[in-house]
Amino acid sequence: MLLYRVLLSLFAAYTLARTAARDGPAAARRRLSPGPAPQGRFVWLHGASNGELTSVRPLLERLAALRPDLRWLVTANTHTGVALADSWAIPGVEARLAPLDLRRPTARLMRDWRVNAHISLESELWPNRFVTCPGPVLLLGARMTEGTARTWGRFPRLARSVLSRVSFASAQDSGSAERLVALGLPPSARGPVTDLKAFFTASPQPDDPLLDAAFPNTRTWLAASTHDGDDSVVLSAHALCLKQTPDLRLIIAPRHTRRAESIAAEAEEMGLTTARRSLSEDPGTAQVYIADTMGEMPLWYARAGRVFIGGTLSDRGGHTPYEPAAYGAALLHGPDTRNFAAAYTRLAAAQASVEIHDAKGLALALMSLDAPDAQQNAGYRATAALQQEASLDSLATALLNHLPHP
Numbered sequence: 001m002l003l004y005r006v007l008l009s010l011f012a013a014y015t016l017a018r019t020a021a022r023d024g025p026a027a028a029r030r031r032l033s034p035g036p037a038p039q040g041r042f043v044w045l046h047g048a049s050n051g052e053l054t055s056v057r058p059l060l061e062r063l064a065a066l067r068p069d070l071r072w073l074v075t076a077n078t079h080t081g082v083a084l085a086d087s088w089a090i091p092g093v094e095a096r097l098a099p100l101d102l103r104r105p106t107a108r109l110m111r112d113w114r115v116n117a118h119i120s121l122e123s124e125l126w127p128n129r130f131v132t133c134p135g136p137v138l139l140l141g142a143r144m145t146e147g148t149a150r151t152w153g154r155f156p157r158l159a160r161s162v163l164s165r166v167s168f169a170s171a172q173d174s175g176s177a178e179r180l181v182a183l184g185l186p187p188s189a190r191g192p193v194t195d196l197k198a199f200f201t202a203s204p205q206p207d208d209p210l211l212d213a214a215f216p217n218t219r220t221w222l223a224a225s226t227h228d229g230d231d232s233v234v235l236s237a238h239a240l241c242l243k244q245t246p247d248l249r250l251i252i253a254p255r256h257t258r259r260a261e262s263i264a265a266e267a268e269e270m271g272l273t274t275a276r277r278s279l280s281e282d283p284g285t286a287q288v289y290i291a292d293t294m295g296e297m298p299l300w301y302a303r304a305g306r307v308f309i310g311g312t313l314s315d316r317g318g319h320t321p322y323e324p325a326a327y328g329a330a331l332l333h334g335p336d337t338r339n340f341a342a343a344y345t346r347l348a349a350a351q352a353s354v355e356i357h358d359a360k361g362l363a364l365a366l367m368s369l370d371a372p373d374a375q376q377n378a379g380y381r382a383t384a385a386l387q388q389e390a391s392l393d394s395l396a397t398a399l400l401n402h403l404p405h406p
Contacts, residue, residue, distance in 0.1 A: 004127055004155075004158055004318075005102075005103060005128070006244070008116075008391060009102065009175070009334075010134075011246055015031065015100065016316035017067055017232065019031060024102060024113065031096050031097065031099060031100050032095035032099055032100065032105045033099055033105060033108065033109065033112075034073070034095065034097060034098075034099060034101070034109060034164035035106065035113045036073065036111070036238045037073075037113040037114070038071075038094060039070035040071045040114070040223060040341070041069070041071065041114040041115070041116045041404075042072060042073040042094070042113045042114060042115055042116070042134075043070055043072050043073070043115070043116065043117045043119065043403060043404075044072075044073045044075065044109075044110075044113065044115045044116075044117070044118045044119070044129075045060065045072055045073070045074045045075070045118075045119045045121075046075045046076070046118070046119070046120050046121065046123070046124055046126075046347045047074075047075075047076055047081065047120075047121040047124065047131070048076065048078075048081070048092075048121070048122065048123070048124055049076055049077055049078040049080065049081040049161075050076075050080055050081050050294075050295075051075060051123070051319075051320070052079070052081075052083050052121040052122050053074070053084055053085050053121075054084070054200070055121070055141060055196035055197040055199070055320075056121055056140065056141070056196055056202065058200070058201065059088060059136065059140070059196065059199065059372065059392060059395060059396060060072070060074075060088075060090060060093070060393055061401075062392055062393070062396045063396055064091055064092055064093070065092050065329065065399065066090065066396060066400060067146070067400060067403070067406075068090060068091065068395065069406050070403065070404075071092045071093075071094070072090075072092055072093045072394065073092065073094050073096060073113050073115070073129055073258065074093055074094065074095045074096070075095075075096050075097065075098035075255075076095075076098060077097075077098050077099065077264075077316055078097075080294055080295075082095045082097050083095075084295065086244050087295075087386050094129040099146075101126040101128045102127060102128065102129065103128050103132070103397065106128045106132050107130055107132050108146060110132055110133060110134060115133060115134070116133040116134065116135040116404045117136050117138070117271055117398075117402075117403050117404060118130070118133040118135070118136075118137045118138070119137075119138045119139075119406060120137070120138070120140070121137055121139075121140055121141055121196070122140075122141050122142065122143045122172070123142075123143045123148065124125050125152075125162060125163075127158060127161070127162045127395075130162045130166070131161060131165060133165070135404060136167045136402050136403070137165045137166050137167060138166065138167065138168045138169070138170070138399065139168070139169040139170065139171075139180075139400055140170050140194075140196060140399075141150060141170065141171075141172045141194065141195060141196040141197070142169050142171040142172065142177070142180060143173075143176050144171070144175075144176040144179040144180050144183070145176075145338070146175075146179070147148075148336075149182070149183060151180040152182055152183050154156070155185065156184075158329055159163065159183040159184050160183070160184035161184075162184070163180060163183055163184035163185040163186075164184055164185075166185055166186070166189050167186075167402050168189055168190055168191050168280070168398065169185055169188050169189050169190060169191055169392075169401045170191040170194045170398070171190075171191075171193055171194075171396065172193065172194065172195040172196070172197075172342070173195070173341065173342040174193055175341075177190055177193060185393070187395070191393070191398055192390045192392070192394075192398070193362045194388065194390040195340075195342070195343065196387060196396055197320050197322040197323075197340075197343075197386045197394050198250075198322055198343075198386060198387070200320075200322045200326050201326055202298070202301070202302070202326040202327045202328075203298050205298055205299055205302040206290055207283075208299075210282075210283065210284070210302060211283065211299065212303075212342060213284065214239055214249065214284045214289070215249050215251065215289075215303040215304070216249075216285040216368075216383060216385065217302075217303055217304065218372040218375055219247055219249055219306065220248075220249040220250075220251060220303055220305065220306075220307045221238075221248070221249070221251075221304055221305070221306040221307065221366060222250075222251045222252075222253065222300050222301065222303070222306070222307045222308070222324070222329070223250065223251070223252040223253065223307075223310060224297065224301070224306045224307055224308065224309055224310055224323075224324060224387045225251060225253060225254075225255040225309070225310040225311060225319040225394045226253070226254050226255050226263075226301070226310035226311075226314075226317065227253060227254075227255055227310055227311050227314040227316050228259065228314060229312045229313055229314025229315065229316075230308075230310045230312070230313045230334075231252065231254070231259075231263050231266060231313065232266065232359075233273060233334075233358060233359045233362060234250070234308060234314055234359075234362070235263075235264050235267050235270055235288065236249045236270065236359035236363075237359040237360075237362035237363040237366065238272065238287070238288065238363075239270050239271070240359065240360065240363035241363050241366050241367060242287065242365055243365065244366075245367070245370065246296070248286050248366075249287075249289070250287065250289065251289045251291050251303070251304060252288060252289070252291065253290075253292075253297060253300055254290070254292060254310075255308075255310060255319070256279065257292040257294060259292075259367060260278065260290050263290055264290055264332075267288045268289075272287045272288050273285070273286045273287045273288070274286050274287070274288045274289070274290060275288075275289050275290070276289075276290045276292055276300050277289070277290065277291045277293050277296070278291055278292045278293050296329075297323065301323060301324055301327040302324075302327055304327075304329055304351075304380075305329060305330060305369075305372070305375040305376075306329060306330045306331070306332065306366060306369050306375060307324035307327075307329040307331055308332045308362065309321055309324065309331065309332070309333040311336070311339070312333040312334030312335065312336050312337055313334035313335075313336065313357075314334075314336070315336060316336065316339075317336055317337070317338045317339035317340075318334070318336055318337040318338065318339050318341070318344070319331070319340075320340060320342055321340060321343050321344065321347060321353065321382070321386065322342075322343065322386055324382075325379070325382040325383050325386050326383070328372070328376070328379035328383065329346065329382075330354075330361065330369045330375045330378035330382070331352065331353035331354070331382050332353065332354045332355075332365050332366070332369075333353060333354075333377070334355065334356060334357065335355060335357060339387075343386055346383050346385045346386060347382060347386070350381055350382075350384065350385035351381065351385075352378065352382040352384070352385040353378075353382060354368075354369075354378075359397075386399065
């Protein structure tokens, strides 16, 4: 623990200096404290950013309904994550930027916000938070890859001191659960395997005449959360498809919106016309529409009958298949699916997704799903394959058994 604290202090000094230089002293102070606390005691729920928080929203809404007496401090490592949680307007929830995992700021937060339990999502294992929390510590959707387990295994005493504090852990796959126990999670704390992202439900989207006219569902495909390495394949595949189906529409939503300009330049080098959402450009005539805005993925999922899942061709481990499946889309992806290995294994077993390796393969897969009924049937298979046994209600009940009683 001492080595961790020394190394983290050095990292924090660099991070705070960089933040102060870039965004000002006030921004640096927010990385040390979430600010004044309202009255009451709080359960501290932490997720890294938008993806983790989006996955826990249905559960948080259910918990707030079942236990309206509980108050929640929801933190994220990013400003966009804080804004997302704040936009939910769930009663009893306060959204703040997460402080760095330094001992004194963490202890101060626990004291000022009168934290009586801490819930951490997925891979967010922060030693000072776990050790300092005066109440139960819980892990939801816990993820421990083989590589991360090897890293923790180099520090066995630290791993045991952190994981021994956990009273309930619901891992997102059995492999993660077994690795957590091997590193020091008490076997009695092992809960049901549950992937929070499987609880995602499609939200109705408002009518938008401009987008509705530009993107008929069965004539539109979406490249969701792409990275450098995905885009070239996506754009090349689209150019190939246009030779046979000139009315095919592509929406490309990069994981990082700052890459929009380079994507547009690459598309134009291939002779493809583009329009960008952030510039309010007309989507109606462009062959490639770049959705370079934050928080609008439901808009694009709702308008695409076929979805290529980004991060699967670019050594990123792939992004969630649950969200496009919830909208009934036919799913396509590359070979790198390790971030959601269990989900993609179920999809493959049910022949409910198509794995591709290059632009030609992607173009052929898109053309094989050109008919509306082919898209619909593939979407049905994906939805069925990704259903899990654990229900939202059963997980909420298990969680409440470990949280403070009124």
